[in-house]
Amino acid sequence: MVKINGKELNVAGKTISDYLKTTNYDTKRIAVERNGDIVPKSQYDETLLQDGDNIEIVSFVGGG
DSSP states (O other), rough: EEEEEEEEEEETTTTHHHHHHTOOOOGGGGEEETTTTOOOOOGGTTTTOOOTOEEEEEEEOOOO
């Protein structure tokens, strides 16, 4: 199980990109943190989610 934004999900073995395709996140406006480290967008296709990972996904909102 992988904890994503506090929720346990059965997505171990998928890449970050695979998981994001199942969501409504705008990948241009998010940051992904895996176990306390920011994952560069260039690594989303190759970073495998593993049992016990703690993922935080933060959306950026523009405004003024």
